[in-house]
Amino acid sequence: MIYSMHIEANDNPAMLERILQTTRVRGFHIRHLDVRGHESKESLRITMTVESSRDQNRLITQLHKISGIMELTALHSINGDNAEPASATA
Amino acid sequence: MNGAEYIIKALKAQGIDTLFGYPGGCIMPVYDALLGSGINHILCRHEQGAAFAANGYARSTGRVGVCLATSGPGATNLITAIADAQLDSVPLVAITGQVPTGLIGTDAFQELDVLGLSLSITKHSYLVEHIEQLPQIIEQAFQLATEGRPGPVLIDIPKDVQLAQIPESLPEARLDQQIAQTPNQEQISQALTMLRESKQPIIYAGGGITLADAVDEFRALVDTTQIPTVLTLKGLGNLPANHPLNLGMLGMHGSVAANNLVQQCDLLIAIGARFDDRVTGRLAQFAPHAKVIHLDIDPAEIGKLRQPGCALTGEIKTGMAALTIETHIAPWREQCQAEQAVNGYAQTKDPSSASAAEFLSALGELAEKDAIISCDVGQHQMWVAQYYPISHPRRHLSSGGLGAMGFGLPAAIGAQLANPQSQVISISGDGSFMMNVQELATISRYRLPIKMIILDNQALGMVRQQQELCYAKRYSEIDLSDNPAFTAVAEAFDIPAAMLNEDADLNKTLQAFLSIPGPALLHVPISTQENVWPMVKPGDSNEQMITGASA
Known part of the structure; x- marks a missing residue:
């Protein structure tokens, strides 16, 4: 399955590394990553597409535990050619 | 006031009265500020010893343990004990010095990316880049270490930040108070329906009960529901060992009854437990007939390994209280108790030496009832x-998740300092004891009345056992027959020591040993061939447990 998610996080030292490490350790491969700084809020806006045979919730619940993640929204999941909406979490 | 002085002030404000550490170049300002501060600093003889001591302090009390080290090797030496705290959810704050900010990234002397090293072994970690951040980071670190599911937090502080003057006016520390989630009524109703429909329920209780300070509520749940209960390694003590519904530990070296009955149950109520592989054996075949109700504060544990029929996510006291109802399962309960009476642990006996089981049973009789065992x-x-x-989970300190040899001796140091009135007993194997043997110097220096026991089989026994059973007796690098004379080692540190001789009276020797007023060491030779039974081989189902030749 391929999953996409949007993350808004504090721009703390190593925040991006934490997200990437959690993604790797929990068994998800990154297929696309877009990171933009938001100067006035000192935050990062991240859009990430990952692939795994594991359920998306396995990653979402772990990412939620990272201190400094302000918002996390599952956008959609794709299985083969079939796109389907995923449940949003925040 | 400089940053280092502020750190000490902030630690005192957090109620920290004891620190465990080892000084070095980049943490020297903090050590300077410690002088005359009133905080009791325990100088361990290795940073790993300091961090395990802080870990033991935290495990035995539920309060935050704090350890201190310098940059580079000081920080790397903390890592094993911090990882241990992460895997067993122990509230720990580790403070490390770092090279001055201007030198970060230049490969300076004793510079390492400690923040980067810490990412996967901490609940959170900070690099303090500016002095203005220090107050808020220290506040947040202590909050994070204890709230929700506890864990370790690391604060890496460059030397120039420690020496910088704290501005007179600082923004007030912002703390986002996490609101504890509680199970909703719909989830509770579903769980109650599952419980009422069950004919053969079992409670599977883990260390999360201790972390939630919910042992009393848990015992009320078991006493009211009268549901037979199995415990994880970290859950031991949630029920007294002699409680009639306590079926013992489950899993790889669990009791035969506990493993058999879990395989037969129709409802498994998992409380503060995480379906660890040492518990479940082959996951797909674990409790195959059971629906699952899972109570846990950490949403990430729900469905991670076993999908529950009902999840009570959030603080577990609420969930347990809701499930505290009378049940009607007398036939099942009697079946469980009958099996537990005949199918406990299965110890073989080598007549040529003291058996570990006999020795530990005798120790259990003679030690104080609330003794802390590390x-x-x-x-x-x-x-x-x-x-x-x-007797209680906080009286049993054991490296469960990480399984870190070398844990026991320094953890006992922390436990003894946190519980000066308690009897603290460390029990080590000969391999583990040598991993932090330098902490004998710490015990001796502070005259901590820890009673140290070494069960010496002159081998890396657990590895030897698996090589015997899983690798066709091809023994590889497990021989420790050239161990030092442990009594002489202890005596070199001014610690009285004795060896348990084959023909000695076990009870008298133990009584004499336990009544020594200060620290003491007892060397207990046991057979190299003695194995832990029962055993489920790694990767096997719990139904495939083996019980040893003469079990």
């Missing part, structure tokens, strides 16, 4: 879990 890792750790009557 274990190392290996066969002796499992024998303690099987045969020592643990």
